[in-house]
Every structure is written in structure tokens, then in C-alpha cells.
Amino acid sequence: MAPIEAVDRLALVADTHAYQAGLPQLLAFFRRQGIRHLACLGDCQPEPFRAWLEMDGGHRLYWVYDVYGPEMSEATACGEALALLDRIFLAHTRALVWTHFKDQVHAYHQGRATARPPLLLCHGHTHVPAVARFSPPFNRLLYINDALRPQEFRPRQACLTLSPDTAYLIVPGAFTMEEGRYPTFSFAVLDAWESRLAMVSLKDLAALESTELFLA
Numbered sequence: 001m002a003p004i005e006a007v008d009r010l011a012l013v014a015d016t017h018a019y020q021a022g023l024p025q026l027l028a029f030f031r032r033q034g035i036r037h038l039a040c041l042g043d044c045q046p047e048p049f050r051a052w053l054e055m056d057g058g059h060r061l062y063w064v065y066d067v068y069g070p071e072m073s074e075a076t077a078c079g080e081a082l083a084l085l086d087r088i089f090l091a092h093t094r095a096l097v098w099t100h101f102k103d104q105v106h107a108y109h110q111g112r113a114t115a116r117p118p119l120l121l122c123h124g125h126t127h128v129p130a131v132a133r134f135s136p137p138f139n140r141l142l143y144i145n146d147a148l149r150p151q152e153f154r155p156r157q158a159c160l161t162l163s164p165d166t167a168y169l170i171v172p173g174a175f176t177m178e179e180g181r182y183p184t185f186s187f188a189v190l191d192a193w194e195s196r197l198a199m200v201s202l203k204d205l206a207a208l209e210s211t212e213l214f215l216a
Helices: 023-032 046-055 094-110 205-210
Strands: 009-013 037-041 060-064 077-079 081-084 088-091 119-122 130-135 138-144 156-161 167-171 175-178 182-191 196-202
Touching: 023 046, 023 182, 023 205, 037 046, 037 088, 046 060, 060 081, 060 088, 077 081, 081 094, 088 094, 094 119, 094 167, 138 156, 196 205
Parallel strands: 009 037, 037 060, 060 077, 088 119, 119 167
Antiparallel strands: 009 182, 081 088, 130 138, 130 167, 156 196, 175 182, 182 196
């Protein structure tokens, strides 16, 4: 696994399902942004993401899946749950994050506050872009882009600064066509060096041309 110093920016994508048409545009956007590390958080088909590894020998792909798969053997790392340097945890559902990493989360919460880097629990499945401060039994919601019906989904973008000695739940949302008709093109990008998180939701992929990450 690459050291955290090399994971300067990590893109998070989840729940593409059978949708493929817009993924080349998204991958090209990540490349223009200088992003080399991409995590797929489950319910994604491998085929569109193989192009990410083929684009550049320096690209890395972290692939997680639920009990139904699919797996991706050629990914940089592949499993039901993955840890990047024991502080960025990846899984498809919150239950899987908790099942695999509860000891690490407990230890982090019980440790002394010494300006430690934030602990990041990243998952998909819900299709709702959201960020919460994770401090059981109560979580503080910091960002959400929800809609009662897929057709009511709205574009939104935000940049969040992540505090030290804090655990976060991060859900990038779905990058797909909900019900096969409604675009909900959401993703997230983590700036690990600066402890910032960009949350992006689009309805028109043409907007990628003017999208700027980490706006204040």
C-alpha cells in the first residue's frame, strides 16, 4: 500500500451500478486535477475503471465490494474493506466499516488528543452525499445533499476542512442514473495533506469543465 505522503489527493466514487457513459469524463477530470489515487466504494462495475489504471502507470485504484462483489484482481488493492495507513478506512456500507475497523475506531476515540490526523470512515451504498462528525452515540451532520425523489436531486458543491483528533463518516454519493432516468453525479476528493474534503454533486457532466475543487 502506498504511504500516506504519496496519497496527496484521493478521489472517492461509489454506486455507479450499470452506468458507464459518463465515467470516461470523470476519470479525465481526475487526471486533469493531478489526482493519482482513486477509491471505488462498492456497487461499481470493474470495466469502466480499468481505464484508470491504463491511463498512467502512476495511477492507483483501491477497490472495495460487498458480499455480492464484483471483485477486481488488477486493482492496486481489493477487498471487502481496505485501510490506507490505518486512518482512511474504505468499505461499501457503514456496517462493513464498523465490522472491520471498530477496534481501530475505539482506539482512536480513546487516545489522547495530540493533533492527530483525522480518522476517515468512507463508504457508499446510501446514494446520499454526506459528511458527519463520528462520535457515537451521537453523530453531527456537517453536510448532506438529499432529495425525497431522484428527480428532485440538485447540484451542490462544498469544501470542508477536517479537524485533527476527529473521526468523520464520508459518503460521496452515487455517480449514476437513478431509476435509469435521473442523473445524480456525485463524488468526493480528499486532500490528505491539507485535511480538506471536496464534495461535488452534478446533474450535467458538462459542468466538470468548470468545476474547481476545494473552493472556500
